[in-house]
Amino acid sequence: MIIKRTIDKEALKDLPKASFPGKIHVVQTPQEAERAVTFLRQCSMVGIDSETRPSFSKGKPHKVALLQVSSEDHCFLFRLNLTGLTLPIINLLESPNITKIGLSLKDDLMMLHKRAPFEAHACIELQEYVRPFGIEDKSLQKIYGILFGEKISKAQRLTNWEADTLTEPQKLYAATDAWACLNIYNRLQELKRTGDFEIADKDNPN
Numbered sequence: 638m639i640i641k642r643t644i645d646k647e648a649l650k651d652l653p654k655a656s657f658p659g660k661i662h663v664v665q666t667p668q669e670a671e672r673a674v675t676f677l678r679q680c681s682m683v684g685i686d687s688e689t690r691p692s693f694s695k696g697k698p699h700k701v702a703l704l705q706v707s708s709e710d711h712c713f714l715f716r717l718n719l720t721g722l723t724l725p726i727i728n729l730l731e732s733p734n735i736t737k738i739g740l741s742l743k744d745d746l747m748m749l750h751k752r753a754p755f756e757a758h759a760c761i762e763l764q765e766y767v768r769p770f771g772i773e774d775k776s777l778q779k780i781y782g783i784l785f786g787e788k789i790s791k792a793q794r795l796t797n798w799e800a801d802t803l804t805e806p807q808k809l810y811a812a813t814d815a816w817a818c819l820n821i822y823n824r825l826q827e828l829k830r831t832g833d834f835e836i837a838d839k840d841n842p843n
Contacts, residue, residue, distance in 0.1 A: 638834045642773045644782045655787035657812040659710040663803060667723050673706075673713040674725040680708045682736035684819030687745045688798040688811055690718075701748040702798035705815035709823075712812035718799045722753040733758045738822045739815075740764060740777045763821055770825060771836030781817050784824050789817055 688703040704715040740763045793810035
């Protein structure tokens with residue numbers, strides 16, 4: 638596989654759409670959160686992401702509304718605006734036995750800290766992890782496009798993540814983002830294991 642250093646927006650636009658193929662679970666009560674974390678504790682690694690209701694008024698930020706945690710087959714959407722950052726969720730974030738993989742993780746964790754104090758462990762930041770593979774792009778969309786030849790839609794990003802009921806497109810968007818982080822990590826691990834890749838020429842990064 639030849640890994641491109643970067644991909645432009647035009648090339649990205651023409652790619653087929655990627656979407657999470659597994660089961661999506663919406664978690665809306667502390668009891669559901671506890672059950673979800675019990676399931677996730679069986680996983681050695683998960684993809685994570687978060688969503689916050691957009692603020693269109695200066696100086697009126699919202700707290701993070703959704704935490705997505707995905708295995709390869711199941712994605713849990715924790716509606717933190719309803720449950721808060723409960724102890725089982727904090728235990729999951731702090732667990733050294735479950736690797737959490739994300740993109741712009743520092744930002745996600747900073748937002749989560751506004752809900753409750755915790756100390757995250759076993760985290761992998763994909764923006765740093767892709768560097769040895771020659772990838773210079775920093776967005777999830779572009780990294781995914783380079784590695785899989787598929788695009789991740791961003792159409793739902795600025796929707797209301799505190800709505801009474803999340804729409805099906807919102808759920809799929811949120812799940813796909815978290816799952817894509819895990820998918821990227823697994824692909825890079827496989828390439829590292831096999832050595833079956835070349836980095837595109839510096840003079841012709843595309």
